Amino acid sequence: MKNEPVDVLIVGAGASGAAIAWSLLETRMRILCLEQGPHLADKDFPSRDDDYELSRFGKFSCDPNVRGLKQDYPINADDSCIMPVNFNAVGGSTINFLGHWPRMKPSDFKTKTLDGVADDWPVDYATLSPFYDMNDQTTGVSGLAGNPAYPKYSPPLPPIPIGKLGQTLAKGFNEMGWHWWPSDVSILSEDYDGRQKCVNAGTCDLGCAAGAKGGTNFTYWPMLENAGVELRTECRVREITVDQDTGMATGVIYHGSDGQVHEQKAELVIVACNGVGTPRLLLNSKSKIFPDGLANRSGMVGKNLMFHPLTGVTGVFDEPMKGHEGPMACSILSQEFYETDATRGFVRGYGLHSGRSTTPMTYALGGFGIDNPIPWGDEHRDVMDNVYPYIAGLTVVAEDLPEEHNCVTLDPNLTDSDGISAPKITYRLGENSRKILKHGEERAKEILLAAGANKVLSKGDDAVWWRAGWHQMGTCRMGDDPSRSVVNGWGRSHDVKNLFIVDGSIFVTAGAVNPTSTIQALALYVGDSIKTNIETLFD
Amino acid sequence: MDELIPANEKAGVPAAGALGVADFLPAATPYAIDPVQSITEVLKAVDDKIPDFAKLVRTDKIALLKDVETRHVVDFATLVRLTYMGYYSRSDVRPMFGVGAHPVQPKGYDVARESNELMDSLTAPVRARGQVFRDV
Ligand SMILES: Cc1cc2nc3c(=O)[nH]c(=O)nc-3n(C[C@H](O)[C@H](O)[C@H](O)COP(=O)(O)OP(=O)(O)OC[C@H]3O[C@@H](n4cnc5c(N)ncnc54)[C@H](O)[C@@H]3O)c2cc1C
Ligand code: SF4
Numbered sequence: 001m002k003n004e005p006v007d008v009l010i011v012g013a014g015a016s017g018a019a020i021a022w023s024l025l026e027t028r029m030r031i032l033c034l035e036q037g038p039h040l041a042d043k044d045f046p047s048r049d050d051d052y053e054l055s056r057f058g059k060f061s062c063d064p065n066v067r068g069l070k071q072d073y074p075i076n077a078d079d080s081c082i083m084p085v086n087f088n089a090v091g092g093s094t095i096n097f098l099g100h101w102p103r104m105k106p107s108d109f110k111t112k113t114l115d116g117v118a119d120d121w122p123v124d125y126a127t128l129s130p131f132y133d134m135n136d137q138t139t140g141v142s143g144l145a146g147n148p149a150y151p152k153y154s155p156p157l158p159p160i161p162i163g164k165l166g167q168t169l170a171k172g173f174n175e176m177g178w179h180w181w182p183s184d185v186s187i188l189s190e191d192y193d194g195r196q197k198c199v200n201a202g203t204c205d206l207g208c209a210a211g212a213k214g215g216t217n218f219t220y221w222p223m224l225e226n227a228g229v230e231l232r233t234e235c236r237v238r239e240i241t242v243d244q245d246t247g248m249a250t251g252v253i254y255h256g257s258d259g260q261v262h263e264q265k266a267e268l269v270i271v272a273c274n275g276v277g278t279p280r281l282l283l284n285s286k287s288k289i290f291p292d293g294l295a296n297r298s299g300m301v302g303k304n305l306m307f308h309p310l311t312g313v314t315g316v317f318d319e320p321m322k323g324h325e326g327p328m329a330c331s332i333l334s335q336e337f338y339e340t341d342a343t344r345g346f347v348r349g350y351g352l353h354s355g356r357s358t359t360p361m362t363y364a365l366g367g368f369g370i371d372n373p374i375p376w377g378d379e380h381r382d383v384m385d386n387v388y389p390y391i392a393g394l395t396v397v398a399e400d401l402p403e404e405h406n407c408v409t410l411d412p413n414l415t416d417s418d419g420i421s422a423p424k425i426t427y428r429l430g431e432n433s434r435k436i437l438k439h440g441e442e443r444a445k446e447i448l449l450a451a452g453a454n455k456v457l458s459k460g461d462d463a464v465w466w467r468a469g470w471h472q473m474g475t476c477r478m479g480d481d482p483s484r485s486v487v488n489g490w491g492r493s494h495d496v497k498n499l500f501i502v503d504g505s506i507f508v509t510a511g512a513v514n515p516t517s518t519i520q521a522l523a524l525y526v527g528d529s530i531k532t533n534i535e536t537l538f539d
Numbered sequence: 540m541d542e543l544i545p546a547n548e549k550a551g552v553p554a555a556g557a558l559g560v561a562d563f564l565p566a567a568t569p570y571a572i573d574p575v576q577s578i579t580e581v582l583k584a585v586d587d588k589i590p591d592f593a594k595l596v597r598t599d600k601i602a603l604l605k606d607v608e609t610r611h612v613v614d615f616a617t618l619v620r621l622t623y624m625g626y627y628s629r630s631d632v633r634p635m636f637g638v639g640a641h642p643v644q645p646k647g648y649d650v651a652r653e654s655n656e657l658m659d660s661l662t663a664p665v666r667a668r669g670q671v672f673r674d675v
Contacts, residue, residue: 047644051628058569107673114675124675144658149671161652167661174664179671181662189652199647209644324638325648339673360636361627365620376543376619377601385547389637 002263006032006230009251009266011237011281013037014092016503017272018220019135019520021229023527027534031229032264034254036236037071037089040217045207052206053361060206062087062096063467071234073416073423075276077469080427082307084276084469090233091217093274094516096205097470098329099213100353101141101184102513103132103150103521107339111509115340115347117432118402121508122480122489123525125151131521131528139214139520140192143184149335160189160198165321165392166331169354172451178336178443183353185330186214186517200326202356213327233257238420240269240285240294242496247289248538249499255418268498268530268537272523275305275472275505279408280423282476295476295493295501300486302409304402304474306510309429309464311437312367313444314393315453321392323357329514331356337443338512346435348399350512352444357391360384371466387457394447396440398433399512402474406430429464437464471515476505490529491522497538502526542600543622552635555626563625570624577617584611 007029010017021031042048046055057066062085064072071088087095106125111118129151136156143155159182162170166182173180187204188197198212211218225231234257241250241263251265271278279302285294293301334352341349358367364384366372374383411424445456479485482494487506493499502523504515511518530537540556567574584607585592592600608615626632630640639648653661 045644048642050630050642052642054570054624054628057624105672106675110675114673144662146662146666148666148669151672158652159658161650163650167653167657170661174661177664177668179665179668181665182658199645200650201643201647203643210647320637322637322648322650326650335671338671359627359638360633361624364623364627373616373619373623376622377604378545380543381545381547384636385550385552 005251005265005267006030007266008032008268008270009034009264010270010272011252012092012272012274012277012503013090013216013221013231014272014274014503015094015216015516016519016523017092017270018216018224019523020270020272020502020527021224022138022220023524024530025224025227025229027531032266033229033231034235034237034252034264035090035231035233037233039090039231039233040095040207042209042211045209047201047203047206047209052203053359055206056362057365060096062205062470064088070417071236073277073280073420074414075422076411076414076424080425081429081464081466082309082427082469083467084307084425084472085467086274086276089217090221090231091215094215095207095217097215097516098204099185099187099327100329100514101143101186101517102333102351103184104511104513104518105150105338108509108511111348117347118509119479122478128518128521128525129153131524132517135517135520135524139186139219140188140195141184141186141214142189144182147181149179149181149338155184157189157192160185160187160327160330161200162331163322163326163356165323165356166354168317168321168451169392169394169447170332172447173334175450176447178334178447180332180334183330183333185327187327187330188212198327202324202326202328203359204328236416236418236420237281238284238418240271240281240499242285242287242290242294244287244289247496249496268500270500270502272503274503275475276408276423276425278501278503278505279475280410283410284421290495295486295495295499297495298483298486300477300484302407302475303404304477305406305408305425305427305472306400306402306474306507307427307469308471308510308512309398309400309433309437310395310468311441311459311464312393312395313441313448314391314457315448315451316387316455316457317390317392317453320389321357323391324359326356328358329353329355337440344439346432346439348401348432348436348512350399350436350440351397352440352447353395353397355393355395357393360388363388392448392451394444396437396444397512398436398440400433400510401430402477402509403430408475434462471504471510473504473507473510473515476501477508478506479508491526500526500530540622542604543619544626550635555622558626558629558632560622560625563628564621567621567624571617571621574617574621577614580611580614581607581618
């Protein structure tokens with residue numbers, strides 16, 4: 001089935017797809033976005049149900065293999081110690097993300113020059129800075145200005161409450177003389193732009209029915225649809241098509257909500273399918289001139305997969321910490337150990353995040369991102385009565401380095417509900433990341449004790465959190481050298497001049513912060529570069 | 540079930556069996572591949588060992604369950620998981636752990652924002668130490 005051609009075709013309506021659509025609005029080009037998931041209404045979010053927690057282990061799990069919905073693609077992670085997680089709907093993974101919003105730092109873009117590892121990015125912090133600001137305004141970001149861990153900027157809204165838990169931990173950091181700051185969050189601390197402020201429900205991963213969290217389903221998409229961007233939902237792109245003579249992308253083939261296979265022509269194709277979905281789509285788009293997958297002459301499509309490996313330490317305090325009240329991931333963040341210090345025995349570093357705790361069922365089942373239930377019997381009673389209400393924890397978020405053997409490939413057997421090959425993840429924890437986590441775990445214990453914990457609990461093994469592949473980066477890296485990278489310094493494929501990539505797959509390094517603020521700033525930057533270079537876009 | 544999540548009588552927290560969590564298990568198909576099969580396997584293993592489990596003293600019950608757990612790892616783990624789910628998904632249980640009985644939306648929780656003075660005094664030592672990022 002054929003459809004009328006469009007100027008710009010965006011695949012994926014998540015964080016990055018929405019941001020670039022917004023950037024390109026002013027060009028008045030005809031923009032179409034194809035999204036494999038549905039548009040969920042507020043009433044579809046489980047936080048309005050009595051048994052809301054159950055959905056975290058069923059249809060609202062962050063693990064697509066658990067959800068197993070028609071719009072999900074399965075992921076084979078048998079050869080990985082971390083399971084990539086996501087959400088497939090309008091808003092993408094910002095439906096169930098936690099809204100923690102730190103920026104990357106100037107040094108993150110220059111790791112080769114500064115530390116002799118990985119590669120420098122072809123863009124830098126100063127270039128992205130105005131796009132971070134722009135995105136913060138559109139999204140509605142809360143935080144406290146004056147953080148000495150960053151060059152100067154001001155979040156548009158005051159910080160959300162850090163709560164008893166945050167205040168307690170802050171005292172611990174102060175006791176140690178280490179950096180901490182209230183977290184920047186894409187969660188409204190005040191009513192903003194027609195949206196309601198956060199009611200501290202504490203289940204941000206179940207979709208924010210208040211609309212306070214900065215998912216693009218609440219921020220960008222209502223504006224975009226009003227402005228005439230066409231959003232076709234339940235449309236899964238199977239393949240990007242290419243003119244075999246010119247080597248230019250001609251559009252896509254997709255499975256529509258009507259059950260039919262469609263052809264959609266476009267002048268410009270932008271891929272925004274996240275760090276696993278994007279290489280999967282390119283690898284599925286093989287042709288005579290791209291036998292190893294589209295835009296893959298460098299062989300780098302799918303390579304250098306980076307996560308943020310995590311571990312956590314929990315302190316048990318004398319008073320209830322009320323950790324379930326307030327946005328889940330966001331209270332305070334320490335970046336004391338973010339930058340390289342050669343005396344520590346590793347390069348780069350980590351953040352110490354104080355998420356809040358969670359609701360009783362999730363805790364009993366092992367906690368968010370983990371999956372080892374607490375013991376049954378008398379020990380269960382003891383943990384739930386004497387530990388659970390009193391906990392405050394710190395999560396060590398490590399910077400992963402790019403390593404080519406960590407990768408996304410196509411699984412030879414597994415397919416999604418449309419019969420399209422599913423991704424397979426091969427990932428093992430690098431030695432540097434392992435050392436970072438160990439160091440972080442020790443420092444976290446010290447802080448918790450300094451903050452007054454009467455007991456400190458850690459997992460006590462070497463394993464990182466399993467269901468914590470929230471951040472997927474590096475699999476179509478940016479670079480100036482076409483033999484070592486997939487896209488150039490402003491997101492355009494080296495091999496296919498009218499193909500752009502805007503999600504976390506274009507990251508060169510991972511930093512040690514949640515990526516979405518940077519993903520969207522980059523998408524806005526790519527959009528801006530398209531506009532600036534419009535006359536010579538395909539040269 | 541009462542042995543998986545026992546009661547805290549002093550605090551008025553009921554055990555899982557007494558609360559009727561068993562009713563949750565057969566319908567738990569979204570959360571386990573075949574809950575009925577797993578539960579039947581565990582019950583059969585208990586029954587094979589000792590047909591009158593209910594009559595055992597508590598320490599013997601626990602010893603027996605631990606034995607079944609080691610011999611039926613997956614099914615027992617499924618039973619434990621589903622018991623936790625059935626128990627803690629109940630709105631009358633959550634308040635016993637300090638969490639609201641209500642669905643979290645739209646009411647949420649009242650959490651006061653720290654005053655500017657409090658935030659200023661908490662962050663003062665951090666600001667005093669100055670820049671902690673590298674100039675590039
Ligand atoms: C549980 C959880 C918690 C998180 N917490 C945080 C946090 O606190 N802070 C933070 O910065 N980040 C967080 N993240 C990560 C954040 O959600 C992602 O970084 C961000 O959403 C990535 O944006 P994206 O545009 O690359 O991909 P997504 O937002 O995932 O969007 C990709 C979209 O593409 C669609 N798609 C994929 N393939 C196809 C296809 N073939 N055809 C059509 N459509 C397709 C998908 O359905 C999806 O909607 C979290 C993620 C999860 C899952
Ligand atoms: S805590 Fe705030 S942001 Fe999170 S779901 Fe509740 S209202 Fe939304």
